[in-house]
Amino acid sequence: MKNVRRPVEVEAVVEENFKIKTFLFKDKLCFKARPGQFLMVWIVGVDEIPLSISRIGDLCSVTVAKVGEATEAMHRLKVGDRFYIRGPYGNGFREGGGYVAIVAGGIGLAALLPLVERLNASNCKIDVFIGFRSKSDAFWVDKLTGFINGKLTISTDDGSLGVKGLISEVFRGYVKNFKPRYDMIYTCGPPAMIRQVFQDCKKMNYKVQASLEAYMRCGIGICGSCCLGPYRVCSDGPVFSNNQLTKMSELGIYKRGPDGLKIPI
Amino acid sequence: MINRKYNGFLDVEILNLKFPNPLILAAGILGLTAPLLKRVVYSGAGGVVTKSIGLKSREGYPNPTIVDLGYGLVNSMGLPNPGLKMFIEELEELKGLKVPLILSIYAFSEEELMTMGKIISKLKAVSAVELNVSCPHVGGISEIGKSPELVKSYVKTLKDNLSNKPIIVKLTPNVSDITSIAMAAVNGGADALTAINTVKSMVIDIETGKPLLAGVFGGLSGPAIKPIALRCVYEITETLDVPVFGCGGVETARDVIEFIMAGAVAVQIGSAIARRGLRVFREISIELKRFLELKGFKSLEEVRGLAHRR
Ligand SMILES: Cc1cc2nc3c(=O)[nH]c(=O)nc-3n(C[C@H](O)[C@H](O)[C@H](O)COP(=O)(O)OP(=O)(O)OC[C@H]3O[C@@H](n4cnc5c(N)ncnc54)[C@H](O)[C@@H]3O)c2cc1C
Ligand SMILES: Cc1cc2nc3c(=O)[nH]c(=O)nc-3n(C[C@H](O)[C@H](O)[C@H](O)COP(=O)(O)O)c2cc1C
Ligand code: FES
Numbered sequence: 001m002k003n004v005r006r007p008v009e010v011e012a013v014v015e016e017n018f019k020i021k022t023f024l025f026k027d028k029l030c031f032k033a034r035p036g037q038f039l040m041v042w043i044v045g046v047d048e049i050p051l052s053i054s055r056i057g058d059l060c061s062v063t064v065a066k067v068g069e070a071t072e073a074m075h076r077l078k079v080g081d082r083f084y085i086r087g088p089y090g091n092g093f094r095e096g097g098g099y100v101a102i103v104a105g106g107i108g109l110a111a112l113l114p115l116v117e118r119l120n121a122s123n124c125k126i127d128v129f130i131g132f133r134s135k136s137d138a139f140w141v142d143k144l145t146g147f148i149n150g151k152l153t154i155s156t157d158d159g160s161l162g163v164k165g166l167i168s169e170v171f172r173g174y175v176k177n178f179k180p181r182y183d184m185i186y187t188c189g190p191p192a193m194i195r196q197v198f199q200d201c202k203k204m205n206y207k208v209q210a211s212l213e214a215y216m217r218c219g220i221g222i223c224g225s226c227c228l229g230p231y232r233v234c235s236d237g238p239v240f241s242n243n244q245l246t247k248m249s250e251l252g253i254y255k256r257g258p259d260g261l262k263i264p265i
Numbered sequence: 266m267i268n269r270k271y272n273g274f275l276d277v278e279i280l281n282l283k284f285p286n287p288l289i290l291a292a293g294i295l296g297l298t299a300p301l302l303k304r305v306v307y308s309g310a311g312g313v314v315t316k317s318i319g320l321k322s323r324e325g326y327p328n329p330t331i332v333d334l335g336y337g338l339v340n341s342m343g344l345p346n347p348g349l350k351m352f353i354e355e356l357e358e359l360k361g362l363k364v365p366l367i368l369s370i371y372a373f374s375e376e377e378l379m380t381m382g383k384i385i386s387k388l389k390a391v392s393a394v395e396l397n398v399s400c401p402h403v404g405g406i407s408e409i410g411k412s413p414e415l416v417k418s419y420v421k422t423l424k425d426n427l428s429n430k431p432i433i434v435k436l437t438p439n440v441s442d443i444t445s446i447a448m449a450a451v452n453g454g455a456d457a458l459t460a461i462n463t464v465k466s467m468v469i470d471i472e473t474g475k476p477l478l479a480g481v482f483g484g485l486s487g488p489a490i491k492p493i494a495l496r497c498v499y500e501i502t503e504t505l506d507v508p509v510f511g512c513g514g515v516e517t518a519r520d521v522i523e524f525i526m527a528g529a530v531a532v533q534i535g536s537a538i539a540r541r542g543l544r545v546f547r548e549i550s551i552e553l554k555r556f557l558e559l560k561g562f563k564s565l566e567e568v569r570g571l572a573h574r575r
Contacts, residue, residue, distance in 0.1 A: 003333035007472060040328075044473055048328035082472075218331045220539040223342060224295035224316065230304040232295070235542075247300075258324045260297045260316075260347040 002029055003220060005042055005084040010077050011059060016139035020107065021075055022054060022063040027085065030060040034092030035115035036211055036239045040219045042084040046073040050216045050234070052111035053088060063110040089219050090238045093209055098183035099125040099150075103171050103197050105189020106132055109140055111211045111238075112188050120147045127151045127182075129174070131167025131193070135160035168196035175204065182206060191265055195252025198245050210245060211238045215258055227256065274554055275311075277565060279508050279530050280431040280456055282365040282392050286311035286553075287521065287565060288546050291512055291535035292369035292395060292435065293317055293342065299358035306364055309546035313362075314533065315352070317369040317397040320377045322348035326402075326480035332468045337487030337514070338536050339466050341402040341480030344371060349381055356390045365392035367433065373405045375422040382426030394430055396423055396455075399437030399462035401484045407465070410437040413449035420453030431456040433510065436501075438493050439465045447501045457508040459533060460497040464490050487536035488514045495527045499572060502528025516541065518552030525565055526572040 008025040015021055030039070033053050041062060042048040047070035054063035064074045077083060093115050100119060104112050109130060119126055127150035132138045134156050144152055154162030155170045163170050167189075175182070187197050188211040201208045214226035214233040221235030229248035231237060236244075245251065254262040275286040289312040295301045296315040305313055325345025332339045346352065349370070359366055368391045372378035385391060398410035398419060409415045416434070423432055434450040436443060438461040447458055463484020470477040494513025501509055511529030515521055516537040524532045537545050562568055 001333070001335060005329075005332075005470075005477075042329055044470070044475075048330075217325075217328060217342065217345075218340070218539070220331070220333065221542070222294050222338075222536065222539045223331070223340075224297040224301055225345070227295075227298050227301045230300040232301070256298075259322045259345050261322055261351060 002088065003086055005086050007082045007084050010079050010081050010083070012079060013077070016063065018136055019066045020063060020139050022061050023074070023077060023083075024055070024059045024061045026058065027060055030056065030085075030088060031058070033060070033088040035095070035118055036092035036111055037088035037090045038111070038238060039085045039087040040089065040216070041074070042086075043070055043073045044084065046070050050213075050219065052211070054110040054113055056114045063107070065107040087219065089234055091236070093186060093211070093239050095119060095122065096184050097122065097124055099180060100127075100184045100186060101171075101175070101182045102126060102128045102130075103167060103185060103187040103189070104128070104130045105167055105193040106137060108187075108189030108211070112186060113140065113143070115186060116144065116147050120149070125150050127153070129153045129155075129167050129171045131155045131170070131189070132161065134158050166193070166196075168193045168200070171197060172200045175200070175206075184209060187211070191252040191255065198251075202242065202246070207242060208245065209239050209241050212240060212251070213238070215256060225256070225258070225260075274557065275550060275565065277311075277531055280393060282312075282431075284311040284365060284531060285363075286546075286550050287525070287531035288549055289367070289510065289531055289533045290314055291533035292397060294535040294538060296369070297346070297355075299355040302355075302359060302366070303362070305543060305546070306362060308543040309550055310364065311531070311546075312365040312367060314367040314369050314395055316346050317344055317371045317400065318346045318349050318352045319344065319371050319373070320349055320381055322346060322351065326478075329477060329479060332477060332483070333539070334468075334489070337485050337489030338539065339468050339478065339483040339485050340463070341478040341483035343480050344400055344403050344406070349384060353384075353388065356388055360390045362390065366390055367393045367395050369395045369397050369435070371397040371400065371403075371406050372419070375419060378419060378422050379426045382423050385430065386426070386428045391430060393433055394423070394427060395433040395435050395459060396420065397435050397462070399435050401437060401439055401463055401465035402480050402482045407437065407439065410446065410462075411440050413445050416446055417449040417453035420450050420455050424454035433457040433459055435459040435462055436497070437462050438490070438497055443497050444500050444504050447505055447507070451505060451507050455507070457510065458501060459510040459512055460501060461490070461494045461513050464493060486513065488516060490514050491520060491523075495523055498524060498529050499527040502570060503573060516545075518549050518556050521549060521553055522556060522568060525568045526570070528570045528573060530569065
């Protein structure tokens with residue numbers, strides 16, 4: 001049963017950059033996961049946190065940015081160490097055909113990579129727009145270049161790699177004068193970025209699927225910790241489309257802490 | 266879809282409040298925000314109980330906070346909530362809700378309860394208050410619910426400071442004689458009771474040999490506790506003439522019927538949402554209606570307390 005915590009062994013660790021590592025492991029249920037689904041990952045004695053499945057196959061993976069206690073503990077894991085998972089949870093992305101754009105901010109790419117892989121295999125044309133804070137934060141640029149047959153646009157806040165500026169703005173500038181239309185825009189990243197991308201896309205009548213984040217406890221849709229608008233990110237999401245996104249007035253404005261209090265973003 | 270006739274079929278009036286059906290959202294399940302509570306109502310719930318709210322905010326326990334055993338859940342959320350003052354924002358948004366809104370509260374002292382009672386008296390959106398003296402994994406709360414003296418005293422304090430709103434007291438099964446606690450609540454001024462909160466329990470992780478939940482102890486809910494909850498409802502209604510909301514392991518219409526036959530006026534539903542989703546309210550309503558028609562009952566009232574016949 002997917003809700004039972006099961007141990008997995010770290011088969012390999014890939015250091016993606018100075019603060020991001022990928023942990024590979026084998027798991028039968030993850031093998032059947034859909035792109036965009038996530039796991040609740042328990043690091044014994046520390047915490048249990050949601051992480052996207054960043055690779056689906058004989059070897060699966062999670063890709064983790066070091067931001068606090070649990071992710072730091074995760075980063076200390078070596079080949080042969082074990083951690084616990086339950087899931088896969090959530091709906092995942094709906095895969096369509098045609099011409100699509102991927103708009104990612106930083107670690108948000110983790111949720112999107114398996115999707116890019118699938119879309120590529122089904123002969124979609126894919127343009128990727130990816131933003132990092134700075135050159136040292138960049139990762140998977142080579143991987144993406146190998147996967148996509150469309151255009152790859154990179155931006156950094158300081159201009160140290162690719163275009164200078166926020167990726168949401170770079171994307172807006174591009175898509176505004178873009179002639180063939182995208183059939184779908186997939187996005188994942190910081191909530192403020194997603195808000196911007198969604199608002200721009202809505203104006204231009206583009207269909208969007210956005211993978212969102214919220215504080216999570218149960219992962220199975222009963223505790224209410226992860227609410228965004230009238231939705232539970234864990235079980236109604238984490239991927240939401242236009243109609244649902246419209247009902248989340250707080251998206252990118254505030255999030256809720258463990259106590260349910262609103263925290264401005 | 267629920268049509269008019271069918272709604273009338275299932276509706277119940279308790280404490281002068283009209284519930285369109287007897288399926289009420291249990292405390293602590295999704296009840297943290299107004300938009301989610303509204304969605305539960307649109308999904309067909311006959312009433313909703315909020316998350317238990319305290320005077321001050323609480324972060325709750327760190328993860329892991331839940332274990333799914335298949336036959337039930339063990340949770341040790343630790344009563345995370347934004348505190349009454351901030352929760353008023355959500356309650357304001359819930360004015361005009363189509364079904365009764367029951368505010369669940371807890372307090373660590375009678376002083377806190379006094380303050381809360383005064384504030385809640387002014388809240389128009391709140392139809393009734395459910396006093397949680399029974400959360401098994403938060404020290405200071407579970408103790409109240411185990412002592413008849415404390416229960417009576419707490420309920421009386423709330424009664425004295427709350428105007429115009431009925432009081433429901435939510436009981437713990439973690440006592441040897443639930444009827445004596447129920448009686449104490451009624452003597453303190455409770456207008457109704459909810460039975461039961463979760464059963465104190467724990468889970469050990471055999472890989473590490475340690476308690477799995479960060480809060481060590483948790484509360485068992487779901488199908489595993491239904492027979493316990495039924496027994497509690499039966500025992501209470503055997504001696505006391507007070508409306509009792511049955512709660513614990515309701516997943517199907519059969520479960521609802523069992524609770525009503527045991528003497529409950531309505532049921533509260535929590536853990537079933539994890540397995541059946543929010544559709545559970547509408548689906549059980551339909552199943553319930555079918556059962557009543559099949560057996561020739563004209564209302565739930567005809568079913569109530571049947572198990573007590575001698
Ligand atoms: C569906 C989903 C998928 C995610 N996928 C990834 C991923 O693939 N890679 C990755 O690096 N990060 C991912 N995250 C974010 C990741 O869960 C947090 O970075 C992590 O929980 C931080 O924990 P910490 O103890 O290291 O940091 P802390 O110092 O505890 O917290 C840092 C921030 O992380 C967030 N956070 C902490 N605990 C939780 C929790 N239980 N649930 C949700 N957010 C929490 C809070 O916003 C907090 O402000 C995902 C989050 C969600 C909701
Ligand atoms: C995740 C979770 C959180 C809960 N939070 C509360 C709470 O805040 N206050 C309360 O009185 N009961 C709380 N409960 C108990 C439920 O309201 C209910 O009494 C119990 O779960 C039994 O019903 P069920 O089997 O339908 O879930 C919680 C239960 C769960 C599973
Ligand atoms: S994490 Fe509990 S409802 Fe989503």
